[in-house]
Amino acid sequence: MHNETVALTVNGRRHALDLDPRVTLLDALREHLGLTGTKKGCDQGQCGACTVIVNGQRINSCLTLAVMHAGDEITTIEGLEEDGELHPMQAAFVRHDGLQCGYCTPGQICSAVALLAEHEAGWPSYATAEVATAPALTDAEIAERMSGNICRCSAYPNIVSAIREVAEGGP
Amino acid sequence: MKPFRYERAGSLASACASATEPAAKFIAGGTNLLDLMKLQIEQPTHLVDIGPLPLAEIEETAEGGLRIGARVTNSALAADMRVRRRYPVLSQAILAGASTQLRNKATTGGNLLQRTRCAYFYDTTKPCNKRVPGSGCAALGGLNRMNAVIGVSNDCIAAHGSDMAVAMAALDARVETVAADGATRSIPIDALYRAPGNTPHIETVLAPGELIRSVVLPPPPPGRQLYRKVRDRASFAFALVSVAVVVAVEDDRVRAARVAFGGISYKPWRSDEAEAALIGATVTRASFDAAGRAALRNARGYGHNDFKIPLARRTLRAALADATGVV
Numbered sequence: 001m002h003n004e005t006v007a008l009t010v011n012g013r014r015h016a017l018d019l020d021p022r023v024t025l026l027d028a029l030r031e032h033l034g035l036t037g038t039k040k041g042c043d044q045g046q047c048g049a050c051t052v053i054v055n056g057q058r059i060n061s062c063l064t065l066a067v068m069h070a071g072d073e074i075t076t077i078e079g080l081e082e083d084g085e086l087h088p089m090q091a092a093f094v095r096h097d098g099l100q101c102g103y104c105t106p107g108q109i110c111s112a113v114a115l116l117a118e119h120e121a122g123w124p125s126y127a128t129a130e131v132a133t134a135p136a137l138t139d140a141e142i143a144e145r146m147s148g149n150i151c152r153c154s155a156y157p158n159i160v161s162a163i164r165e166v167a168e169g170g171p
Numbered sequence: 172m173k174p175f176r177y178e179r180a181g182s183l184a185s186a187c188a189s190a191t192e193p194a195a196k197f198i199a200g201g202t203n204l205l206d207l208m209k210l211q212i213e214q215p216t217h218l219v220d221i222g223p224l225p226l227a228e229i230e231e232t233a234e235g236g237l238r239i240g241a242r243v244t245n246s247a248l249a250a251d252m253r254v255r256r257r258y259p260v261l262s263q264a265i266l267a268g269a270s271t272q273l274r275n276k277a278t279t280g281g282n283l284l285q286r287t288r289c290a291y292f293y294d295t296t297k298p299c300n301k302r303v304p305g306s307g308c309a310a311l312g313g314l315n316r317m318n319a320v321i322g323v324s325n326d327c328i329a330a331h332g333s334d335m336a337v338a339m340a341a342l343d344a345r346v347e348t349v350a351a352d353g354a355t356r357s358i359p360i361d362a363l364y365r366a367p368g369n370t371p372h373i374e375t376v377l378a379p380g381e382l383i384r385s386v387v388l389p390p391p392p393p394g395r396q397l398y399r400k401v402r403d404r405a406s407f408a409f410a411l412v413s414v415a416v417v418v419a420v421e422d423d424r425v426r427a428a429r430v431a432f433g434g435i436s437y438k439p440w441r442s443d444e445a446e447a448a449l450i451g452a453t454v455t456r457a458s459f460d461a462a463g464r465a466a467l468r469n470a471r472g473y474g475h476n477d478f479k480i481p482l483a484r485r486t487l488r489a490a491l492a493d494a495t496g497v498v
Contacts, residue, residue, distance in 0.1 A: 044206050064200075065201065067177055068201070115271070125271075130259075144405075148273065
């Protein structure tokens with residue numbers, strides 16, 4: 001078994017890595033690139049703490065191999081701010097106190113940013129009564145669409161308010 | 172995770188040739204395979220990544236149906252407007268499964284081939300005939316609340332976990348494959364899965380190196396389509412029982428019906444018995460109950476999962492009532 005060379009583009013920067021093919025994208029980010037904002041929770045796709053955005057779509061970085069992401073555009077929590085300014089979703093989580101311990105927060109925020117893009121694209125969810133329609137982003141829709149991110153401190157009501165505020169254009 | 176050799180597929184032919192090796196596996200989304208590899212339940216020595224293959228399109232067929240590439244993600248399929256308008260039961264079923272993060276990676280072919288979530292299959296300290304042939308079945312006398320009640324055997328009572336496949340079974344989907352020698356075949360989804368019998372470790376009729384390249388949906392059947400899922404929490408949980416129905420009504424009688432269940436068998440369980448009971452029946456709760464009784468006639472519980480039998484009957488009744496507007 002030998003290492004694979006893979007070029008990962010993370011937060012706009014290209015990195016050439018020499019990796020054991022067993023390394024997950026999550027471990028590549030944390031252990032090889034030092035980007036520890038992305039968290040390891042369950043490591044089996046159930047908690048969402050490891051959520052990152054790949055080519056515009058949120059995924060569990062624990063359930064994918066780094067070598068499968070050559071050429072992909074990967075965005076982590078570290079890549080959301082711009083020129084030292086928090087991303088509006090980060091600012092809204094702070095404003096609404098959408099966290100307690102904070103461990104799930106990077107995953108929650110990456111998930112929420114991608115959620116808005118999916119809603120913008122007209123994607124339905126299980127909470128959508130008529131799947132052929134583009135639904136309004138109600139609290140029930142937000143809750144269903146965020147069900148892949150667990151918060152053990154149960155900051156859910158404030159997470160929903162933060163997302164709703166950004167969806168409605170800010171404070 | 173055990174070491175493996177990683178290969179990016181260069182072509183369909185080379186991918187299939189590579190995957191005929193013993194202990195080789197295709198990988199697409201990887202959401203189930205990598206999970207199992209971390210637990211060393213799956214130990215492939217060679218992974219063939221089909222990511223580079225052009226299998227991510229959804230196309231119209233000449234017959235008026237859709238051909239779905241094996242690498243189309245669950246998210247893309249559920250959001251496709253042709254699916255949402257013509258096969259809403261399929262969108263609903265996909266959206267009832269997993270989380271958005273998982274659906275963004277999970278593929279059409281991989282979803283069909285996902286392995287059971289039976290707790291004993293995942294628990295490497297317990298016997299499991301599917302994981303270690305001949306070791307026994309810990310679920311039979313164990314905590315079998317999530318297990319199957321129909322079509323299974325005393326060697327294995329594992330249930331298939333897919334929601335998507337249940338809708339596809341109701342829609343008469345066919346699975347198109349290509350083998351290492353280039354041979355292609357089209358398998359009715361119902362015939363893709365092998366009954367556990369005394370070989371529960373062999374789950375499908377696919378040969379080593381045979382790759383699912385697409386799933387074909389025939390033109391939509393007449394009638395109202397609906398997916399109903401019952402689970403332990405409101406979202407992101409496997410089905411206790413689910414049902415996909417397509418039902419057409421004329422003059423207060425059922426003219427056409429399709430019924431498939433999830434969570435109760437080793438495969439998406441299409442019920443000819445329920446459909447036969449429904450055709451020509453009056454649109455009443457009594458008829459729907461009769462269909463449920465027909466569907467579950469050969470079911471048996473294993474203790475903790477006894478509740479699934481009446482639950483499946485009631486879920487079918489509720490889905491048919493919703494689909495036909497019966498109060």
